[in-house]
Amino acid sequence: MSASDPLLRVAQFALAFRTETGLATVLDGVDLEVARGEILGLVGESGCGKSTLVRAILGLMPAGARVLGGRIEFGGQNLLDLDEAVLSRDIRAGRIGFIPQDPFQSFNPLFRVGSQMLEIMRWHAPPEIGRSRSAHRARLLELMERVRIPAPDTALKRFPHEFSGGQLQRLMIAAAIACKPDLVLADEPTSALDVTTQQQILALLEELAREMNTAVILVTHDLGLVAQYCDRVSVMYAGQTVESFSHKRMLEGVRHPYTRLLLDCHPDRAGALRGIPGIVPGIARMPPGCRFGPRCPAVLPICSTQRPKAEMLEADHSVQCWAVSGSIAARVPADA
Numbered sequence: 229m230s231a232s233d234p235l236l237r238v239a240q241f242a243l244a245f246r247t248e249t250g251l252a253t254v255l256d257g258v259d260l261e262v263a264r265g266e267i268l269g270l271v272g273e274s275g276c277g278k279s280t281l282v283r284a285i286l287g288l289m290p291a292g293a294r295v296l297g298g299r300i301e302f303g304g305q306n307l308l309d310l311d312e313a314v315l316s317r318d319i320r321a322g323r324i325g326f327i328p329q330d331p332f333q334s335f336n337p338l339f340r341v342g343s344q345m346l347e348i349m350r351w352h353a354p355p356e357i358g359r360s361r362s363a364h365r366a367r368l369l370e371l372m373e374r375v376r377i378p379a380p381d382t383a384l385k386r387f388p389h390e391f392s393g394g395q396l397q398r399l400m401i402a403a404a405i406a407c408k409p410d411l412v413l414a415d416e417p418t419s420a421l422d423v424t425t426q427q428q429i430l431a432l433l434e435e436l437a438r439e440m441n442t443a444v445i446l447v448t449h450d451l452g453l454v455a456q457y458c459d460r461v462s463v464m465y466a467g468q469t470v471e472s473f474s475h476k477r478m479l480e481g482v483r484h485p486y487t488r489l490l491l492d493c494h495p496d497r498a499g500a501l502r503g504i505p506g507i508v509p510g511i512a513r514m515p516p517g518c519r520f521g522p523r524c525p526a527v528l529p530i531c532s533t534q535r536p537k538a539e540m541l542e543a544d545h546s547v548q549c550w551a552v553s554g555s556i557a558a559r560v561p562a563d564a
């Protein structure tokens with residue numbers, strides 16, 4: 229791999245879940261890339277498939293899920309070719325760290341946080357950290373200082389319920405980066421926290437990721453947070469990538485009607501987006517053609533029959549939309 233190659237490249241990834249009416253395509257041709265030291269925002273309304281994609285990258289697909297196509301390349305290796313034993317030993321928690329949505333569900337309430345974090349390190353810490361428990365403990369204490377947990381020595385001996393939500397999420401960040409991962413997947417890591425704590429946590433994650441040259445995928449509903457922390461953005465709608473762009477494009481003008489609507493609405497306290505008429509279709513009821521067509525203010529006749537192809541508008545900007553595409557075919561009514 230050259231230095232400019234992305235660390236993670238998801239290419240045309242498609243995944244189906246078994247439903248009562250048969251297989252339903254939940255992810256359909258998802259494309260995404262993230263390089264070392266880069267923070268990628270993965271955005272879209274609830275139900276667009278962001279968490280499913282994150283779990284698929286971690287190799288945690290639900291029973292009955294079937295990969296229909298595509299690749300998930302990590303460090304040049306297709307993760308879809310690896311079996312569960314390799315993924316759990318070499319990839320998850322070691323090379324790919326995970327920060328989940330709800331810190332209260334992430335730690336086991338029955339065990340002290342220190343023993344839970346040391347257990348992760350026991351199995352996944354790279355050799356440069358050292359193999360002994362005392363080396364792992366020293367690394368944890370150092371990280372706990374960094375994530376501003378008061379009295380780290382005592383904190384290691386405490387149970388999860390003895391911490392606030394913000395403290396637990398800071399501990400989760402420490403746990404996710406303890407083994408010096410190349411990539412951190414953060415799935416709405418601050419949605420359970422108040423706005424001030426949210427800002428502190430994301431600033432901390434950004435600081436540590438930049439310092440360690442770690443790639444980060446930050447899943448969020450909130451384009452305000454994306455504007456603040458992300459270098460690039462990938463927008464998903466109903467299991468498809470609809471637009472990808474750099475931070476600069478976000479400021480200068482995104483093009484997909486869905487992204488523009490997302491920018492105009494703000495998440496409510498529960499993190500849900502309000503303001504885009506209609507709802508994301510369920511996986512068993514996906515419309516043909518462009519999946520956003522039925523809600524789109526710029527819909528064209530072709531949208532209901534043909535899925536738009538990804539088009540590069542600039543080197544740092546791609547979009548899948550007939551209304552944006554320069555293609556003449558897009559202007560011709562579908563029944564012409």
Ligand SMILES: Nc1ncnc2c1ncn2[C@@H]1O[C@H](COP(=O)(O)OP(=O)(O)OP(=O)(O)O)[C@@H](O)[C@H]1O
Binds near residue numbers: 246254274276510
């Ligand atoms: N195990 C499953 N079996 C069947 N359908 C599922 C399963 N898990 C998720 N889904 C469906 O897949 C779609 C994508 O869900 P997913 O949780 O990935 O979306 P999301 O964008 O992460 O939403 P949120 O922001 O609310 O977490 C939804 O329609 C959801 O109902």
